[in-house]
Amino acid sequence: MSAHANYRIEHDDLRVVILRDVGPWDKHLTITNDAEWVVAQVIPTLRGRTLFYYDSEGGLDQLVVKFNRFFRFSACQAEPTEDDMQAWEDKGGAEATDGCWVEPDGECEHHHLSWLIVKGLI
């Protein structure tokens, strides 16, 4: 039987908390497989911020929280490069984590934040 997920806080600011799954996964569950428990641990300090995690393969996913519980996963698009973000700035907007075009400090109609927020750049 595996122990609960082993994670560290990768990023923590006004609007976003990002966890990183650190394993080792022969001893610990992945965050993906232990999401209810992980969200329960984080909830006391989350205070309405948006929660993400780097999964065991290094991909960024959102842990959607509803009524202070894990609700569902939401995969992010591939992370933007510096060049991508520079190009967005030149156009006066940004992509949200699901690929929608939004205000630099905005979120889309599907409640996905601008990458600039997730990256702590705004």
Ligand SMILES: [Zn+2]
């Ligand atoms: Zn969207």
